[in-house]
Amino acid sequence: MLLIVLIIWAVSAVIASFFSTETGNVSQIPITGVIRANSETGYFKEKVTSSDEVVELIEKADKNPLIKAIILEINSPGGSAVASDEIARAVKDAEKPVVAWIRESGASGAYWVASSSDYIVANRMSITGSIGVISSYLEFSGLLQDYNVSYQRLVAGEHKDIGSPFRKLSDEEKEIFQEYLDKVHEFFIESVKENRNLSDEQVKKIRDGRFFLGAEAKELGLVDELGGKKEVIRYIESRINETAVIKKHEKKKSFFEMILESSSPKTTFFGKDLISRDNSLIIT
Amino acid sequence: MKVSMHEMTASLWKRALAFVIDLSIINLIVISPFRNAIGEIFTNASTFAETYEFLISNPDYLSRVYGVMISVSALAVMYFALLEWKTNQTIGKYVMRIHVKPKSLKLWQAVVRNLEIVPFFPFVILMFLDPVFLIFKNKRLSEILSKTETVEYHVWTP
Numbered sequence: 001m002l003l004i005v006l007i008i009w010a011v012s013a014v015i016a017s018f019f020s021t022e023t024g025n026v027s028q029i030p031i032t033g034v035i036r037a038n039s040e041t042g043y044f045k046e047k048v049t050s051s052d053e054v055v056e057l058i059e060k061a062d063k064n065p066l067i068k069a070i071i072l073e074i075n076s077p078g079g080s081a082v083a084s085d086e087i088a089r090a091v092k093d094a095e096k097p098v099v100a101w102i103r104e105s106g107a108s109g110a111y112w113v114a115s116s117s118d119y120i121v122a123n124r125m126s127i128t129g130s131i132g133v134i135s136s137y138l139e140f141s142g143l144l145q146d147y148n149v150s151y152q153r154l155v156a157g158e159h160k161d162i163g164s165p166f167r168k169l170s171d172e173e174k175e176i177f178q179e180y181l182d183k184v185h186e187f188f189i190e191s192v193k194e195n196r197n198l199s200d201e202q203v204k205k206i207r208d209g210r211f212f213l214g215a216e217a218k219e220l221g222l223v224d225e226l227g228g229k230k231e232v233i234r235y236i237e238s239r240i241n242e243t244a245v246i247k248k249h250e251k252k253k254s255f256f257e258m259i260l261e262s263s264s265p266k267t268t269f270f271g272k273d274l275i276s277r278d279n280s281l282i283i284t
Numbered sequence: 285m286k287v288s289m290h291e292m293t294a295s296l297w298k299r300a301l302a303f304v305i306d307l308s309i310i311n312l313i314v315i316s317p318f319r320n321a322i323g324e325i326f327t328n329a330s331t332f333a334e335t336y337e338f339l340i341s342n343p344d345y346l347s348r349v350y351g352v353m354i355s356v357s358a359l360a361v362m363y364f365a366l367l368e369w370k371t372n373q374t375i376g377k378y379v380m381r382i383h384v385k386p387k388s389l390k391l392w393q394a395v396v397r398n399l400e401i402v403p404f405f406p407f408v409i410l411m412f413l414d415p416v417f418l419i420f421k422n423k424r425l426s427e428i429l430s431k432t433e434t435v436e437y438h439v440w441t442p
Contacts, residue, residue: 001375004366008359009313015355016317019348 024247026236027061028071029054035079035087035109049076051083053251055090061249062094068240069097071232072117078108078130081184088116088191097239101232102126102223107211111222112188115195118239121231122214122223129217131192132209133184135177141167185209196221291435293422294382299434305376306364314359318352357402361395369394382436389432396430 031054033047061067072091078084091098091113100106100114102122107130114120114128122128144151144166151166162173169177185207193203202221206212217223225231236244367374369391372383384397400410414424427433 001367001371001373001378004370005309005313005363005375008363008366009317011362012314012355012359013317015359016352019318019352019355 024245025066025068025240025242026071026244026246027057027064027067027069028073028246028248029057029061030073030075030248030250031087031110031113032073032075035076035083035113037080037083037086049079050251051086054087057249057251058087058090058094058098062096067096068242069099069236069244070094071236071246072098072100072113073103074100074106074110074114075103076107076110077105077127078110078112081109081133081188084109084112085187085191087113091116092195097236099232099236101229102128102214108132112191115192115222119225119235120223121225121227121235122217123228124213124215124218124226126214126217127211128214129206129212129220129222130209131185131188131206133181133188135163135181137163137165139168140165192222290438291385292438294380294434294436296418298380298382298436302374302376302380302382305379306374309375310360310363314356314363318356353403357404360401361398364398364401365391365394368397377434380436382434385433385435386431393430393432397424397426397432400424400426 031049033049035051036048037051038048058070061070097119098117100117100120102110102114102120103126104123105127106114106122107127111128111130141151151164153161153167155161159173159176161167162176163169189203189207192198192206198206198221205220206222212220212222214223214226218226225235233244233246364374368377368384369389371378372385372387372389377383384394399407400414402408403411410426414426417423417425417428421428423433
């Protein structure tokens with residue numbers, strides 16, 4: 001009888017040990033690759049961070065009583081203006097301290113997200129800044145002409161096919177595009193100015209869209225501290241007054257989802273990515 | 285003086301007390317090792333609403349709770365089933381001097397008569413039906429299904 005009891009106790013202890021893992025008190029959310037609103041990936045597509053998924057992770061971490069702070073681990077060249085703004089708003093709405101840790105790059109839209117956080121740590125060689133907007137595309141009208149292919153323009157609404165790669169952009173259309181780009185640029189600059197408490201003088205130095213190395217970014221007020229994970233943890237521990245135990249949180253795709261995405265028709269067309277036009281025309 | 289000993293259905297209070305003793309032992313050997321795994325719920329949420337919010341915002345934790353529930357109930361069934369199968373008694377029954385009939389209890393019988401401990405459908409139905417049968421028929425539904433009985437020796441002198 002006692003032997004059976006001892007065996008059951010031993011089995012309980014062994015099984016319980018598999019469950020005893022720390023949940024952590026700091027949530028680390030990765031922002032890797034291009035920032036987009038959707039999360040479609042595949043073997044032949046570049047890594048994309050979905051703003052929907054990141055916003056969901058930030059909101060969950062903010063609601064979770066176990067989590068005391070959030071780290072955004074940023075390694076992104078930027079992405080769509082809308083998706084970047086969505087994440088930036090979620091970061092600003094979070095009540096817990098949010099630290100942006102810029103690794104190789106945190107530029108453009110990714111910097112927009114970082115600027116909304118409470119504290120930014122970047123490596124001295126991180127690529128950051130790039131506070132500008134781009135919407136360039138390849139225009140194939142000349143190539144089509146060479147191969148005797150014509151573009152049959154059938155539109156209702158003069159500017160319906162504005163930005164079509166199959167015909168030249170008119171001067172008027174260029175102006176329209178430029179107006180939109182300038183507007184988005186102003187939104188971007190205003191956000192960064194407000195988030196980083198920058199003076200007009202400081203804004204003048206950063207508004208031309210160039211990128212900066214981490215060391216320069218610190219001098220310009222775009223980054224708070226140069227360093228890496230150690231500096232991030234030190235700052236967080238000073239804010240939460242307890243030892244930081246970091247747990248990575250990212251949206252895990254199920255096996256079924258991965259199989260579905262890899263067999264999606266889009267993943268088999270390299271060229272389609274070059275000329276595909278989606279709603280996120282404006283890229284920061 | 286002639287003394288006779290025969291088996292009769294164990295009294296309700298002896299069975300209840302035996303069960304309490306067994307639950308205490310299960311708390312010690314089965315539940316205690318799992319306290320660390322789900323202890324954070326109790327330190328961070330005190331009301332039902334807080335616990336719900338905690339589990340919803342922490343899906344890893346929720347799946348961990350399910351895992352713990354399944355493990356604990358399986359181990360508790362194992363405690364009762366193995367002991368009754370091998371010795372016809374659990375520790376609680378031994379203390380209260382009651383035991384399970386038939387003497388040559390099969391393993392499936394020992395398992396089936398203890399399935400009401402499992403807190404998942406459909407076994408959770410037994411949690412409600414067993415006491416009702418016990419009160420009105422003096423036998424739990426699980427015992428009827430497993431063809432077993434909890435008895436005690438009664439000594440009497442004619």
